[in-house]
Amino acid sequence: MKNATKVVLGVLTSVGGYLEVGSMGTALQAGAAFRFELLWALALGTVCIAFLTEMTGRLAAVNHETVMSAVREHFGFTFHAWPLMAQIAIDLLVLASEIGGASLALQLATGVSIRIWAIPMAFIVWALLWNGTFGSIEHGVAVLGMVTLSFVVAAWKLRPDWHQVGQGFVPHLPAKDGANYVYLAVGILGATISPYLVSFYSSGAIEEKWTVKDLMPNRLSAWLGMGFGSTVAMGVVIVAALTLAPRGILAGSYQEAAVALSPTFGRWGFRLFCASLFIGCMGAALELALDVSYITSQSLGWKWGEDQKPVEEARFAMVYTVALALAVIPSLVGIDPLKFTMFSMSMTVLALPIIIAPLIVIMNDKRRMKTHANHLVTNIAVVAIVLLSFVLAVIAIPSQVFGG
Amino acid sequence: MAEKLDLARDVLDKLVVDRGGREFGRVDGVLLHLRQGKPPRVGEIEVGTYTVLRRINRPMGERLARVIERLSPVSLASAQVRFERFDHKGDRIVMPVNAEQDERLMPGEKWLREHIVKKLPGGNK
Numbered sequence: 001m002k003n004a005t006k007v008v009l010g011v012l013t014s015v016g017g018y019l020e021v022g023s024m025g026t027a028l029q030a031g032a033a034f035r036f037e038l039l040w041a042l043a044l045g046t047v048c049i050a051f052l053t054e055m056t057g058r059l060a061a062v063n064h065e066t067v068m069s070a071v072r073e074h075f076g077f078t079f080h081a082w083p084l085m086a087q088i089a090i091d092l093l094v095l096a097s098e099i100g101g102a103s104l105a106l107q108l109a110t111g112v113s114i115r116i117w118a119i120p121m122a123f124i125v126w127a128l129l130w131n132g133t134f135g136s137i138e139h140g141v142a143v144l145g146m147v148t149l150s151f152v153v154a155a156w157k158l159r160p161d162w163h164q165v166g167q168g169f170v171p172h173l174p175a176k177d178g179a180n181y182v183y184l185a186v187g188i189l190g191a192t193i194s195p196y197l198v199s200f201y202s203s204g205a206i207e208e209k210w211t212v213k214d215l216m217p218n219r220l221s222a223w224l225g226m227g228f229g230s231t232v233a234m235g236v237v238i239v240a241a242l243t244l245a246p247r248g249i250l251a252g253s254y255q256e257a258a259v260a261l262s263p264t265f266g267r268w269g270f271r272l273f274c275a276s277l278f279i280g281c282m283g284a285a286l287e288l289a290l291d292v293s294y295i296t297s298q299s300l301g302w303k304w305g306e307d308q309k310p311v312e313e314a315r316f317a318m319v320y321t322v323a324l325a326l327a328v329i330p331s332l333v334g335i336d337p338l339k340f341t342m343f344s345m346s347m348t349v350l351a352l353p354i355i356i357a358p359l360i361v362i363m364n365d366k367r368r369m370k371t372h373a374n375h376l377v378t379n380i381a382v383v384a385i386v387l388l389s390f391v392l393a394v395i396a397i398p399s400q401v402f403g404g
Numbered sequence: 405m406a407e408k409l410d411l412a413r414d415v416l417d418k419l420v421v422d423r424g425g426r427e428f429g430r431v432d433g434v435l436l437h438l439r440q441g442k443p444p445r446v447g448e449i450e451v452g453t454y455t456v457l458r459r460i461n462r463p464m465g466e467r468l469a470r471v472i473e474r475l476s477p478v479s480l481a482s483a484q485v486r487f488e489r490f491d492h493k494g495d496r497i498v499m500p501v502n503a504e505q506d507e508r509l510m511p512g513e514k515w516l517r518e519h520i521v522k523k524l525p526g527g528n529k
Contacts, residue, residue, distance in 0.1 A: 301427055
């Protein structure tokens, strides 16, 4: 019963927290430009992130350590510095995109400029982290994030041709605009295989004091959570394909895409779009800011944990404070949040190999993993994911130049 | 037979806690004492930013440390803790010190706590 509750909570958290600025932006553009043709990228990314989160959750449950700690201890700081710096840079870029996305949702709803909203938005995130606990943040994000299910409801009510939708899960080359297709596929994979999800998941497992008894809930939460969560992003693709594509709207900005839910929900469509964007981005901003503190503290051996008071771990609290202060800059200088998001997704893909590759060694270290080291299937999966991340990293810049 | 310890595998980069279990850093460096006519002896472990920066790339790390030192209100000099008495608790190294009372340890944490965190609303709870 206890395990079932854990799994349900884990799945709800993944569903409620799945949609954020990257997954929403890439899904809207993919649906608007290529209808259902890029659903395979979303499915592939979901399988990859489910494997990765299951592995890092297992590491936390078995050896009570996070990925970042394990990488530093196994490879030493001279190597560890590179994935650490790459992930901090990526986290900051995506955090800035989330602050921009949430501020833009407020601009759409109120008409007041994103530049005015950026600082209050970052302050709200900071105040929640400063005063909140891990559980309150995790569950709050999950409950409020249910609003994003409006995309799933809309996708269902729009009655898509399910045969065509099914065909989208088979990878194929497009009839036209190949460069943009590759660019969006890279963006979707970058948004789905997000490194912060991996480190945040393992840090959360330590915060919740997982043990080997949690291995089964971990497996179910990772697979069911990511699986059900991805249906929300697939809902966005389908909605964009059926409401934006027929009108020639390419979702080049969130302002353009904000009408996506209107055919289904009427007046409420616009409000639900803004609420989904705002809550999705705010939830992800909370997780990203925390993640910067998590990975820095774990790497340098500082005391860490969102359940501790700021006075007990000043460095941990100051890292997310500084991260949020830096993350408002792109919005303040007026960079378009969607363009910045797409750029961040490309950079994420570029940094993926160096962040993910050490997992092959860590998850096969018998001293660390005891009898729970990777088996054949998980090893094939992690090697395939690392190879995929190398391929994506190689095409990230050309796809940004030619397709972005 | 005396227990052998692999310095690179079992000591370097491991989490260090004080006797109360307070995490105060990682083993960023290990100092060996070279003795005339005798084998070298492990003298101290180093915990601190300066050592970490130097490990990435010595000249670059030293330059960066000097720049940060100029801007930082607290010293970046790494703390050296004698390695004569210590304990192993799982993957952690327990040193017989009190990190809160030992002035060499966690200077950044203590400075931030007193000068910033306690002054912010809710920080002193």
